[in-house]
Amino acid sequence: MEDAPTTMSSTARRPIWQRPVSRRAVLATGATGAAAAALAVLWKGNDLSQILNQVRDLTHGYQGALTSERVRMAHLLRRAGFGATRTELDHYVAMGQTAATEAILNYTKTSNAALESQLPTIDLGSSTPPTAAAIQSWWLQRMTLSARPLEEKMTLFWHGLLTSGLDKAGSAQLFTQNQLFRSMALGNFDELLKAVSKNPAMMVYLDTETNRKGKPNENYARELMELFTTGIGHYTEDDVRESARSFTGWTLQGGKQLRYATASQFVPRLHDAGAKTFMGKTGTFTGDDIVEMLVPLRATAVRLSTRLFSFFAYPNPDQEIVNHLADTFQKTHYNVGAVLREIFTIDAFYSDKAYRSLVKTPAELVAQTLKATGANAKTYTAAAVAMAPMGQVLFYPPNVAGWPGGTSWINSSTLLTRINFANAATQRGQGSLAAQSLGQLSDTLLDANVSPTTRDGLQSFEAAHPDDRTGLLFMVLATPEFQLN
Amino acid sequence: MFSRRDFFKQGLLPVFAGSAVPSVFANGVAAAAADSPSATPSDRVLVLVQLAGGNDGLNTVIPFQDGAYHDARPTLRQDQGVLRLNAQLGLHPNLKGLKASWDAGQLAIVQGVGYPNPNLSHFASMSIWETASVQGGIGDGWLGRYLNYLDQVGESPNHALEGVSAGSLVPPELRSKTPVTALQSLRTFRLQPVSEHGTQVDVENPLMKFYGAFKSAGPAPFGALLDTTLQEALQASHALQATDASYQPKAPYPANSPIASSLKLVAETIVSGLGVRVAHVTLGGFDNHAREKAVHDKLLLDLDQALAAFMQDLQGHGLGDRVLVMTWSEFGRRVKENGSAGTDHGTAAPMFLLGAPVQGGLYGQQPSLTDLDNGNLKFGTDFRSVYASVLQDYLKAPAADLLGGNFEILPLLKA
Numbered sequence: 001m002e003d004a005p006t007t008m009s010s011t012a013r014r015p016i017w018q019r020p021v022s023r024r025a026v027l028a029t030g031a032t033g034a035a036a037a038a039l040a041v042l043w044k045g046n047d048l049s050q051i052l053n054q055v056r057d058l059t060h061g062y063q064g065a066l067t068s069e070r071v072r073m074a075h076l077l078r079r080a081g082f083g084a085t086r087t088e089l090d091h092y093v094a095m096g097q098t099a100a101t102e103a104i105l106n107y108t109k110t111s112n113a114a115l116e117s118q119l120p121t122i123d124l125g126s127s128t129p130p131t132a133a134a135i136q137s138w139w140l141q142r143m144t145l146s147a148r149p150l151e152e153k154m155t156l157f158w159h160g161l162l163t164s165g166l167d168k169a170g171s172a173q174l175f176t177q178n179q180l181f182r183s184m185a186l187g188n189f190d191e192l193l194k195a196v197s198k199n200p201a202m203m204v205y206l207d208t209e210t211n212r213k214g215k216p217n218e219n220y221a222r223e224l225m226e227l228f229t230t231g232i233g234h235y236t237e238d239d240v241r242e243s244a245r246s247f248t249g250w251t252l253q254g255g256k257q258l259r260y261a262t263a264s265q266f267v268p269r270l271h272d273a274g275a276k277t278f279m280g281k282t283g284t285f286t287g288d289d290i291v292e293m294l295v296p297l298r299a300t301a302v303r304l305s306t307r308l309f310s311f312f313a314y315p316n317p318d319q320e321i322v323n324h325l326a327d328t329f330q331k332t333h334y335n336v337g338a339v340l341r342e343i344f345t346i347d348a349f350y351s352d353k354a355y356r357s358l359v360k361t362p363a364e365l366v367a368q369t370l371k372a373t374g375a376n377a378k379t380y381t382a383a384a385v386a387m388a389p390m391g392q393v394l395f396y397p398p399n400v401a402g403w404p405g406g407t408s409w410i411n412s413s414t415l416l417t418r419i420n421f422a423n424a425a426t427q428r429g430q431g432s433l434a435a436q437s438l439g440q441l442s443d444t445l446l447d448a449n450v451s452p453t454t455r456d457g458l459q460s461f462e463a464a465h466p467d468d469r470t471g472l473l474f475m476v477l478a479t480p481e482f483q484l485n
Numbered sequence: 486m487f488s489r490r491d492f493f494k495q496g497l498l499p500v501f502a503g504s505a506v507p508s509v510f511a512n513g514v515a516a517a518a519a520d521s522p523s524a525t526p527s528d529r530v531l532v533l534v535q536l537a538g539g540n541d542g543l544n545t546v547i548p549f550q551d552g553a554y555h556d557a558r559p560t561l562r563q564d565q566g567v568l569r570l571n572a573q574l575g576l577h578p579n580l581k582g583l584k585a586s587w588d589a590g591q592l593a594i595v596q597g598v599g600y601p602n603p604n605l606s607h608f609a610s611m612s613i614w615e616t617a618s619v620q621g622g623i624g625d626g627w628l629g630r631y632l633n634y635l636d637q638v639g640e641s642p643n644h645a646l647e648g649v650s651a652g653s654l655v656p657p658e659l660r661s662k663t664p665v666t667a668l669q670s671l672r673t674f675r676l677q678p679v680s681e682h683g684t685q686v687d688v689e690n691p692l693m694k695f696y697g698a699f700k701s702a703g704p705a706p707f708g709a710l711l712d713t714t715l716q717e718a719l720q721a722s723h724a725l726q727a728t729d730a731s732y733q734p735k736a737p738y739p740a741n742s743p744i745a746s747s748l749k750l751v752a753e754t755i756v757s758g759l760g761v762r763v764a765h766v767t768l769g770g771f772d773n774h775a776r777e778k779a780v781h782d783k784l785l786l787d788l789d790q791a792l793a794a795f796m797q798d799l800q801g802h803g804l805g806d807r808v809l810v811m812t813w814s815e816f817g818r819r820v821k822e823n824g825s826a827g828t829d830h831g832t833a834a835p836m837f838l839l840g841a842p843v844q845g846g847l848y849g850q851q852p853s854l855t856d857l858d859n860g861n862l863k864f865g866t867d868f869r870s871v872y873a874s875v876l877q878d879y880l881k882a883p884a885a886d887l888l889g890g891n892f893e894i895l896p897l898l899k900a
């Protein structure tokens with residue numbers, strides 16, 4: 001790999017993301033160690049078959065699941081998108097991994113006409129803005145049906161990083177911002193940040209629309225550094241103040257209603273054209289100048305790379321991986337698509353450590369469930385509402401830091417809600433998948449890879465309720481395996 | 486809408502409700518609670534009200550006689566209707582319920598609360614308050630440590646409802662090994678039945694087995710997390726189903742107010758005798774960098790009305806002596822308003838402690854509005870002093886151990 005870092009001392013040593021995991025070694029140590037421990041704990045007069053069942057679960061591992069080409073593709077489609085229907089999975093498997101990965105990345109070559117023709121019209125020209133429910137179900141339908149899964153997934157990524165929310169901004173503004181994220185999803189980060197800085201939803205959410213010469217407002221300036229670029233510890237309070245001055249001059253265009261304006265404009269007389277000193281440099285900076293100073297910083301590259309890898313592969317990546325991605329980011333003029341290409345092709349992405357290492361976010365859980373059950377227009381509206389008690393309302397992040405994610409998605413309340421959603425969705429399902437066998441359902445939704453107890457339990461359920469395909473699909477969607485991504 | 490007559494009729498009910506609480510303990514989930522002799526402190530409930538986003542302390546407890554306040558707040562100052570606490574300070578005009586509590590000696594106000602080297606990031610500062618550590622970070626929350634302590638000393642059953650939060654997330658200050666339940670509604674907190682041809686199918690037992698198997702087979706930390714979470718969820722839902730119908734609010738809660746709904750839910754869990762020790766509710770929207778006045782006025786009105794209903798409800802159930810409410814926010818706002826008729830991030834701010842257990846009055850020093858640090862107030866009382874006082878004098882817990890240090894105890898609570 002020509003871009004590999006040159007700082008490695010040992011020539012024989014391969015970068016960590018290229019090092020293969022010895023499946024046999026992992027299995028051997030895992031199995032024997034766990035089995036011995038299990039027997040020691042369990043051998044207290046219990047029924048032998050019960051003990052053997054438990055040992056079987058204890059020693060069941062997922063190591064090596066990603067050696068299967070089909071599981072690798074299902075994994076990629078869960079991460080780069082929102083899971084797959086059986087047809088979609090077959091389609092991408094038939095392409096082969098390299099071609100499929102390219103197709104997913106170069107999605108502009110894939111027509112999305114089928115989706116676009118089905119989507120409800122969101123009318124921004126009317127005097128009343130769309131309802132929150134309308135834009136939420138519109139987006140959820142995109143996530144579920146798009147032929148360009150990565151486009152929707154990255155739109156969700158940007159929404160969770162460069163946050164704006166319905167608590168302050170209007171629905172038409174957030175819809176416009178959503179389109180902006182989609183159109184620049186895999187582009188250059190500096191260009192995206194410049195556009196977002198002038199985006200009405202952001203201008204309302206973080207108050208740049210009130211940021212005027214002589215009356216600086218620090219809100220956007222602070223979060224731009226703390227959350228969107230370098231992270232805390234790389235700037236001073238003076239940098240916050242000087243950056244706020246630099247961003248003055250942008251206002252909302254048209255209409256008097258703060259929450260309705262969907263375009264912005266630069267008004268020179270409202271801009272503080274004086275000299276500012278930002279991160280040791282002095283000049284008559286504009287907001288764009290501030291972005292151009294922040295994006296090249298190594299801290300920005302490291303932070304965004306870590307965030308992307310953690311979103312798509314697994315949390316807390318090794319420093320070597322982060323450095324490699326940050327190098328890619330900097331060498332490609334901050335191109336996000338280039339970083340994603342690395343993420344989806346390095347071995348770490350398909351390592352045992354990556355497998356089922358993320359909790360399905362409510363958006364992922366709901367979209368993949370609807371892929372499985374089928375949906376109509378009403379279903380999307382109901383499902384978007386059902387996401388709230390799971391902890392995620394589209395266009396309404398809990399605060400400017402976005403959704404905390406990870407283990408915070410799982411608590412007793414959200415877990416019951418997730419399982420109850422599977423129940424409701426299968427009961428009102430559109431029947432496309434209900435005719436599938438357990439083997440097919442398990443293959444599409446669970447990688448045919450569950451604990452022996454779950455496998456036996458699902459088989460027993462099918463045997464006991466042979467004509468209850470809805471109940472069987474519910475059981476599949478309620479498994480612990482399906483809660484992970 | 487409650488009529489006055491309804492209200493009086495309902496007012497007679499505590500006699501009966503009082504006798505209903507022990508029977509819940511006797512038959513339900515809380516059977517575990519009955520195993521350990523119930524000491525007085527374990528009946529006490531602390532309710533945290535988080536004012537998320539950074540509440541403007543200067544427009545909450547207002548130094549209305551201070552010329553510097555008027556100078557710094559040309560558009561945001563409250564000139565009219567301040568509810569006087571003394572000759573210098575008054576509550577925001579919308580805090581009428583809190584003023585009534587003040588008059589009844591049930592409101593303590595700690596002024597100028599903060600910590601050294603204030604952090605102006607929402608998230609860094611929240612984390613500092615949540616962990617009671619000026620480093621912040623991802624450790625256990627300070628009340629998570631308290632719940633964990635209760636388990637260790639065997640003073641509480643290790644069940645899922647001793648810590649509850651209203652909403653879909655468990656707040657970081659309650660985080661520890663001890664389970665905490667995020668509640669959105671007592672009625673929907675259950676597995677919905679699955680039926681086939683009108684006959685209910687048992688899915689609970691199979692799912693328990695699936696999740697039990699996944700505990701060891703699944704990847705860390707999720708295998709164990711999913712299994713314990715399902716167990717807690719089912720345990721809590723069985724408990725809730727056993728007690729569900731008994732609660733009737735004894736005060737009219739405002740409609741269309743999320744904070745009122747949250748506090749009503751907390752009241753329901755307390756009244757239902759589910760063994761809750763710590764409850765958490767959040768009111769967000771305080772990050773008022775622009776056009777602060779209208780938003781902040783409304784937030785304080787919602788807060789005040791919700792708290793008034795909550796206190797009245799609990800008193801109506803004869804539980805007023807057992808509940809302490811404490812508000813906190815990650816920071817106050819800048820003294821001088823900005824050019825957007827709002828305020829940027831600041832530092833020290835007042836905290837409220839509310840309820841019958843409180844020794845009403847003002848505590849700590851009101852910070853100077855002219856001796857500032859980068860335009861921000863200098864704090865006078867460390868927030869961990871307030872935590873320590875509540876832990877030691879109200880919850881009867883070892884404050885220094887739980888906070889990792891000794892902090893001055895303020896006489897905020899009745900002996």
